[in-house]
Amino acid sequence: MYSITLIPGDGIGPEVTHSAKRVIEATGLKISWDIVNAGADVYKDRGVLVPDEVFESLEKNRIALKGPITTPVGCGFRSINVLLRKKYDLFSNIRPVKKIPGIETPFKDVDLVIFRENTEDLYSGIERSTSEDSAEAVKVITRKASLRIAKKAFEYAEKNNRKKVTAVHKANIMKLTDGLFLDCAREISKTYPDIEYEEVIIDNMCMQLVMNPSRFQVIVTTNLYGDILSDLCAGLVGGLGIVPGANIGEDMAIFEAVHGSAPDIAGKNIANPTALILSGAMMLNYIGETEKADAIADAVSKTISEGKYITMDLGGSSSTSDMTDAIIEKILES
Ligand code: NAI
Ligand code: MG
CATH class of the missing domain: 3.40.718.10 (Isopropylmalate Dehydrogenase)
Structure with missing residues (x-):
């Protein structure tokens, strides 16, 4: 049983982290998710941008899957993403960019x-x-x-x-x-x-x-x-919807997509979950669960190349949850 911090973030963050969590769980991996959040929504409710439990959870688990967090342009608070990368010295930001067959480029x-x-x-x-x-x-x-x-x-x-x-x-x-x-x-x-x-x-x-x-x-x-x-x-x-990423230090790693909180499409169940799902696959590789990571990457590739259940950014008309369901089905078939 792994213990992993899950930070939903804001904007499309909660939608795509929920997808990634479901896909990872579909591989059969036993994970105890420690769900904590930071950002403007948390500030509205509690008057604090990054509650202590976020730091405590990261320091305990040393590994996290994170959704995007909005940073206001101009005046307003500083980036929580930059804060976490600096505080925990996550010095490598690794972003694999790979063509996925089926996406026209x-x-x-x-x-x-x-x-x-x-x-x-x-x-x-x-x-x-x-x-x-x-x-x-x-x-x-x-x-x-x-x-x-x-x-x-x-x-x-x-x-x-x-x-x-x-x-x-x-x-x-x-x-x-x-x-x-x-x-x-x-x-x-x-x-x-x-x-x-x-x-x-x-x-x-x-x-x-x-x-x-x-x-x-x-x-x-x-x-x-x-x-x-x-x-x-x-x-x-094919766009920000498909590129994953990892912030890795000596003894902690936070996995997150390259994209931000995409306020223009947030809350509509239309964001592409692929980037965060593949960030989850990077996380599984990091903890040595390479077979399960490969199963996720294969399921994503098959779903996209078949083209039946893909989101709007890839030219389809499926919702975030339908695309996620299709990926999960491929994992269960494999
Ligand atoms: P963005 O990456 O959120 O969006 C740029 C464009 O790509 C938008 O048109 C958006 O709809 C589209 N897009 C992004 N992700 C998508 C997905 N999964 N599926 C389909 N389309 C997607 O960049 P933007 O709008 O410049 O930034 C919004 C906020 O996100 C800002 O406050 C910024 O600071 C924050 N941000 C946070 C990051 C993080 O938490 N690591 C990283 C980048 C930006
Ligand atoms: Mg960026």
Whole structure:
């Protein structure tokens, strides 16, 4: 019996986490879910954004499945997502972007993994107004964080038989910060002589990705570029509805989709549950339940390629719950 924290989040979060929970349970895995929540809805009810039980549950279980949490634009509270990643030093944000047969895209074979540094860069939270008409933000890059994310990217490439790692940067302009990041990526690359290493500047990278994404296998980059490239890459394979993710540290991991709370479609039972379901499959791989993880990924693939029960974003007309039911049926058949 595993004990896992479940954070439903807000917006489409409760709908898609409910789907993922049902799909994981359909594999027969025995899980005791510790359900706790944070965000604006919790604040409305209880006057606190992240109640203590969220921290307590994470610290006890060291593993969580999480729905998206809205962060207001402009004034308002700071991101709870960033807070959790920093507080627990979940330094690797890993986002596999893979073509799923059945989803029409211009590309035959996209299969890449983004390693996004998850604790620093312009997400430092150090920002201030310098006058009524000017403001500045601090971009923090450290050797420690850059070395460890580069190492994770190369370790992954080696373990998964990927032949190339691409470091993405803007060191031509940000010579000290991105320059340091690049130095670290280079240093790690030297310890993996069998893996090709290349460096691409972020603006060129965007063009390369939309022209010929299959030339990339593993991408390693700083926090902000990684955030932006993740959504761009999601667009190469059919959108945010299908791309999962993981925030992994030394002794804790939180699994969540790349997408946000999608307020435009929240509460309508039309969100695509795939991204969170596949985040759940990543979680099962993390705890060593690889067969069950594969069963989930297969069931998702079959459901999408058959095309009968797919959500609106993929060109179908099924509800979140109907697509979830179809995936569960495939798991039970297998
Ligand atoms: P978003 O990712 O929520 O939505 C962007 C577009 O993709 C929308 O049109 C949405 O309907 C669509 N979309 C997203 N997920 C989908 C799904 N599962 N199925 C079908 N369509 C889907 O990005 P947006 O609107 O910029 O952000 C909304 C809120 O989410 C913001 O407050 C943001 O801060 C927060 N956010 C939270 C994240 C997290 O909790 N880790 C990550 C990203 C954003
Ligand atoms: Mg993002």
